[in-house]
Amino acid sequence: MNAVILMVMGLVAMFLGYAFYSKFIAEKIFKLDPNFRTPAHEFEDGVDFVPTNKYVLWGHHFTSVAGAAPIIGPAIAVIWGWVPAFLWVVFGTIFFAGVHDAGAIWASNRNKAKSIGALTEDVIGKRARSLFMIVIFLVLLMVNAVFATAISNLLVKFPSSVVPVWGAIFVALIIGQLIFRRMIGLGMVSVLGVVALYALIWAGPSLPIVMPDAILGLSDKASWIVLLFIYAAIASLLPVWMLLQPRDYINGLQLFIGLILMYAAVVISGPELVAPAFNMETPEGTPSLVPLLFVTIACGAISGFHGLVSSGTTSKQIEKETDIRFVGYFGAIGEGSLSLATIIAVTAGFATLADWQAVYSSFGQGGVAAFVSGGANILTNGIGLDNTIAQTLLTVMAVLFAGTTMDTGIRLQRYIFQEWGEIYNLKWLQKAAPATLLAVGTCMLLAFGAGADGSGGMLIWPLFGTTNQLLAGLTLMVITVMLIRLKRPSYYTLIPLVFLLVMTIFALLIQLKGFYNDENWFLFGLDGVILVAAICIALEAAATMVRVRKENA
Known part of the structure; x- marks a missing residue:
């Protein structure tokens, strides 16, 4: 089958989902009110609570939730064939992810921009919140530690990407000043930012930077990881308008230009899908498609991490409640x-x-490397882009998204520690600096706990998919209970909630058996903890739903 047909079917379906389904959800289910005073205005402080233009905020939200996961997940999941991956991405985006992301922003926005973890206590109960916070902490720990490893690997493998990746930070700082102080219009700022970013990408292959093999006993990859965490700690303490918003906004524009180039190259070259529609000869050791497809592809279909961003940073910047449809669903x-x-x-x-x-010789193969090499071949054949520049472009795209996710992830983890400070009345922990140090410290402890190469985060990465999807289900629980309390239709969140919980618990049980057979007792125990937390929260939520329905009767 020609790739152009697949591209058109997917894009048209998602466009129709935004044009019609998101409009219905926004107006009839969430009932977004343009006159509602948002927390960004109510608690405006110029640091975390900042009313923001919806296009700029969309850039922040989108690039924060994107990261490398919407590349890694599908690039691994096609081992089962392109049809299952395509269907889950398209229908998961329309009926699951869009509702989940917009719903999390709406729920937080209506409750003084509380995080989804804090909201759990108000909506379900204290026990559910305690368990929820553990799941949230584990997801953030995995994301921050593993994305640092993924970025460092790419910086070492593609030294031509170093200049554009780090240069983008300085571009963002300048753009942030121009936008916040309104020195020039947003259109001109956008043009200048994109031109500067692509100039850096063009210059990258001519200015490759290679980290020394060893610095103070650390390998080149480990040195990059340390630098990344130092940067992320500083970025998480700066006002959102100074770096987080402009960096994410420019990255968002860069992604759309990259996608336009990619899709244009597909149209021009018309490549055939060489992979099977359904792979009936999967390599030995490949797990079953159901339920593993639905936890392998998280970001790009539905992801619990999105709920953390939606309720953690995005809800604090919503200028008008009606912007939620564009920022969250789009x-x-x-x-x-x-x-x-x-x-x-x-x-x-x-x-x-x-x-x-040859690439997909075992489960887990593919990932970002397959995306970079395959995408670069399409760009070269389609629009004649030099293959090295094409690889640099796609590598920078992946690294910048992973980097912006780390920026937001460390900030969110800081919020978690500050919330714990409020729960247990620890005044020192409620302050930004010590909470940030603990956030970075726990991530680096995981990264370097298993060795000096800094890749320790990969130890618990096998549990990321299930933990992340569990978090998405729990976020949908909170939204569903809120809708029931408001006597609004809840099926639009309840059906995705039930589907996700069933698939996630099923996957956790399969993984539990696998860890037991491999005698991996660390992951076996952690999987057990997550499984028990999932069941307990589900029971708490079910009891709350029944009680609320009776109260409403």
């Missing part, structure tokens, strides 16, 4: 379009089926 559409491009890159970017099978 943010999910943007991520779905990236996952769709990834599926095309890793199934049509190879010359033959044999070349594809």
Whole structure:
């Protein structure tokens, strides 16, 4: 099948989802009110609570939730064939992710911009909140530690990406001043930012930077990880308008230009999908498609991490409540379009089926490397872009998204520690600096706890998919209970909630058996803790739903 057909079907379906389904959800279910005074105005402080133009905020939200996961997940999941990955990305984006992301912003926005963890106590109960906070902390720990490892690997493998990746930070700082102080219009700022970013990408191959093999006993990858965490700690303490918003906004524009180039190259070259529609000859050791597909592809379909961003940072910057539809739902559409491009890159970017099978020789293969190489081949064949520059472009795209996710992730983890400070009345922990040090410290402890290479985060990464999807289900629980209390239709969140919980608990049980057979007692115990937390929170939420329905009767 020609990749152009797949591209058109996916993009048209997601466009229709935004045009019609998101409008229905916004107006009839969440009932977004343009006159509602948002927390960004009520608690405006110039640091975390900042009323923000919806286009700038969309850029922050989208690039914060995107990261490398909407590339990694689909690029691994195509081992089962491109049809299952395509269907889950498209329908998961329309009916699951968009509702989940917009719903989390709405729920937080209506409750003084509380995080989804804090909201759990108000909506379900204290016990549920305590368990929820553990799940949230584990997800953030995994994301921050593993994305640091992923970025460092790419910086070492593609030294041409170093200049544009770090140069983008300085571009963002300048853009932040121009936007916040309104020195020039947003349109001109956007043009200048994108031109500067692509100039850096063009210059990257001419100015490759290679980290020394060893610095103070640390390998080149470990040195990058340390620098990344130092940067993320500083970024998480700066006002959102200074770095977080402009960096994410410019990255969002850069992604759309990258996607336009990719999709244009697909149209021009018309590559064939060399991967099978359904792979009936999966390599030995590949797990079953159900339920593992639905936890392998998280970002790009639905992801619990999105709920943390939606309620943690985005809800504090909503200027008008009606902006939630564009920022939240269309943010999910943007991520779905990236996952769709990834599926095309890793199934049509190879010359033959044999070349594809050589990469997908075992489960877990593919990932960002397959996206970069396959996507670069399509760009070269389609629009004649130099292959090295094409690889640099796609690598920078992946690294910048992972970096912006780390920026937001460390800030969110700081919020978690500050919330614990409020719960247990620890005044010192409620302050930003010590909470940030603890956030970075726990991530680095995980990263370097298993060795000096800094890749310790990979130890618990096998549990990321299930933990992340569990978090998405729990976020949908909170939204569903709120809707029931307000006597509004709840099926639009309840059905995705039940589906996710069933698939996630099923996957946790499969993984539990696998860890037991491998005698991996650390992951076996952690999987057990997450499984028990999931069941306990589900029971708490179910009891709350029944009670609220009786009260409303």
